[in-house]
Amino acid sequence: MDSYPDEVKGLTKRWRLPGSTPAGMELRDRILSARGLTDPQAVASFLSPNLHDVTEPEPLSGIDQAVEILAESLKAHRPIVIYGDYDVDGITATAILWHVMKVIDADAPVSTYVPHRLEEGYGLNADAIQSLANDGTATIITVDCGITATEEADLARSLGIELIITDHHRPRDDGQMPDAAAIVHPGLPGKEHAFADLAGAGVAWKVALHLARHVSGSREVGLPLRNILMDGLCLAAMGTIADVMPLSGENRVIAHYGLRHMEGCRNTGVQSLLQISGSGSGKQDTQVVGFRMGPRLNAAGRMGHARDAIELFTTADAQRADDLARELSSLNRKRQEVERGILLQAREMAVEQGMTDPGRHAIVLRHPEWHPGVVGIVCSRLVEAFGRPTILMQDDGETCRGSARSISGYSIHGALAHCEEHLVTYGGHDMAAGMTVKSSCFDEFAEALISHASENISPQDLMQELNIDTEAMRQEITVPTISRLTELRPFGRGNPAPRVLLRGMTVIHAVAFGKTADHLKLKLQDEDGKGAPLEAIWWGQAERCDSIQKRMVSVVGKLEIDDYSRKPCLVVDDLSWEEGA
Ligand SMILES: [Mn+2]
Structure with missing residues (x-):
């Protein structure tokens, strides 16, 4: 059941190319078809969800x-x-x-x-x-x-x-x-x-x-x-x-x-939370919940007590709800600060201890001061950064308690089961787990887990996979076609934002931007060079600025309409060199 017959190595990720779709289909329908939605009735009920x-x-x-x-x-x-x-x-x-x-x-x-x-x-x-x-x-x-x-x-x-x-x-x-x-x-x-x-x-x-x-x-x-x-x-x-x-x-x-219904929701706490999350107007989407509202609610449990978040949603007192929403936001800022601190330390330790080297395919670290309510989030960041399963633990001198996050295709729960002899407790799923280890057994545990990961994860697997829905032509990337993709919302797990591949694009302009110049702004021209160049953004990849100038590339990304210019914009996930370029 693999609809992605072809695999290509991009600069940072492995690409899974789409299978072929019937000719003459418009972009939105090709994407639906790539996701197995071909039956007209199934398409109709997908496009108009019914309560x-x-x-x-x-x-x-x-x-x-x-x-x-x-x-x-x-x-x-x-x-x-x-x-x-x-x-x-x-x-x-x-x-x-x-x-x-x-x-x-x-x-x-x-x-x-x-x-x-x-x-x-x-x-x-x-x-x-x-x-x-x-x-x-x-x-x-x-x-x-x-x-x-x-x-x-x-x-x-x-x-x-x-x-x-x-x-x-x-x-x-x-x-x-x-x-x-x-x-x-x-x-x-x-x-x-x-x-x-x-x-x-x-x-x-x-x-x-x-x-x-x-x-x-x-x-x-x-x-x-x-x-x-x-x-x-x-x-x-x-x-x-x-x-x-x-x-x-x-x-x-x-x-x-x-x-x-979120804007019109009569729940006082929902309105306070929307307001303080900086999303009191405009259409709500999964990102607002996932990146703004959700972390504030979770911050209560991580840094304080979750009963405050429950009170937020059960109080009828608007003033009290505003106060609680403010308190959750401040706990969330505290959480972010703690997270940044652990991330910096963990990154450095991982590199120093050789856990990001080619032959070592997992990161396992402990520290006496790492907040146990926050290490799990930092694990996810390290998985993103290094493509390896990661375990971070707080060590109180007697016991290490921690969280794990994994990459797809490697069950961290299975790995822990394999190292069971070194563990006190463990539990979880393929992608996320928690565990405790006696401090005196930590080194053996870390060694056992890293060698299991190194044996069972191939170097290929360390490169994140990028599923591509369809190949697109420059001329079909217009404001109306991109607008039609919003009918596929809400996006999230199981229904990701569509990702397209454009071949034969020349990078005619690349410039770093952002507060600390971390990101890249690109202009991409297709082969016939007639149409307007396509604007693109590649987050966090400013270091590639020189190496991609004037090159012909295949590019993978998500289509958006720029808030200010109202022009199409490709948010780049990855590039690869075109052959012969
Ligand atoms: Mn649940």
């Missing part, structure tokens, strides 16, 4: 029991706690359920609980359950966590708490499930939902919808509930995008409607 695709399919497994318990608890005024998570997905999921229950009954004894990222860690924990029980909690509903919490579920049961689990993470490998009163999950073995890639916030939104329908006694719900569900879609979109879920199927619909 019915999210509200009408068969219900998630367990949702009926969950909704019955919630409705019953609400009716009896029993204290309910929504137990969330400290990332954007968990925060938004918590707020969605809180709001729908408060609209059903403004006096309902509903509260929220989110564990402290560094002190309690991810998921349901026994101490929290015990203290919630002491406070008289009758019902706990988890969001974005809980599917592996078998012991904690038993504890809740023994304390007389009715536990509902809603989650989207992988269940335990041994098949054991928590003994909960209800479990709502899109991807349980044997009970997979038609769309299994929902985020925790997507699952929570569906629970909210079904609860609203249940208490309304009808599939059509009244205005206050409709409004809160519509506002909830903005939150669900944020959770889905920030959790990097594939933006296909139901997630595409959630992201599409959530982003479209």
Whole structure:
């Protein structure tokens, strides 16, 4: 099933060239076709997402029991706690359920609980359950966590708490499930939902919808509930995008409607956050959520306490929401500062210790002062910079705790399993994981992991892959064709911004620009030299300025319309020399 038959080495990346598409197709349709969208009906529903695709399919497994318990608890005024998570997905999921229950009954004894990222860690924990029980909690509903919490579920049961689990993470490998009163999950073995890639916030939104329908006694719900569900879609979109879920199927619909409604969202906190993220006007897209709103929300959990982010989305007080949004922004600045510091140190250490040399295919480092809430982000930066799997750890003298990020094709979870003898704990996925090592075992662990990576990652694999959707001609790159590509939005994982290849372009002009002259501005002329040159930008590649002047190149990039000139602009991902040039 490889639709990319050809591979080309660019200056910085490996290119996967597109398969051939029928002649005469326009640019947008060639891109759709390259992504497997050829059936007219599939194309139509992709181009015009329909909310019915999210509200009408068969219900998630367990949702009926969950909704019955919630409705019953609400009716009896029993204290309910929504137990969330400290990332954007968990925060938004918590707020969605809180709001729908408060609209059903403004006096309902509903509260929220989110564990402290560094002190309690991810998921349901026994101490929290015990203290919630002491406070008289009758019902706990988890969001974005809980599917592996078998012991904690038993504890809740023994304390007389009715536990509902809603989650989207992988269940335990041994098949054991928590003994909960209800479990709502899109991807349980044997009970997979038609769309299994929902985020925790997507699952929570569906629970909210079904609860609203249940208490309304009808599939059509009244205005206050409709409004809160519509506002909830903005939150669900944020959770889905920030959790990097594939933006296909139901997630595409959630992201599409959530982003479209963002400006008009009645949630006070959403408006405060939009404002402070510098995006109070204009059409919202995934970038605004991914790069501006999401990091501010995550900063609460990383540098402070995520309950502030939950309060942001649950307060009705506009002043309080503004204050919280400001506080999150300042935590985010602090996070950026800490991140920059670790990045500088880690980069230097990696190079110094030879971990970026050709024969060594992983980076494994520790430092006593690295903030455990931030090392994961820095890992991602090093993976980008050096194309190698990276592990960064904080060493408190006794134990090293850290995070890992990997490159595609190399499972970091598998690698950790291979080095298990040196580890105290580990867990995660192919691309990201966490682990602890005794400080005295760190060196052996680092050596074992780096040699495993060096043996199992080829030098080829270290070059990032660049998937190209279609080859394009200079003359079809016009403002109208680029505008039509926006119909493919929202972009994200599973639906990236289209990438095109242009051959036979001559770099007739290249100049460094930016505050510290890091970036390149280019003018590219096609072979017949008749049309206007195509303007292009290559971020962070100023050092190549001299070597590409006047050369004929193939160029790969994304098409945009420049905000100021309103002219087409190619945002370059990579170049390669044309043969004979
Ligand atoms: Mn999640």
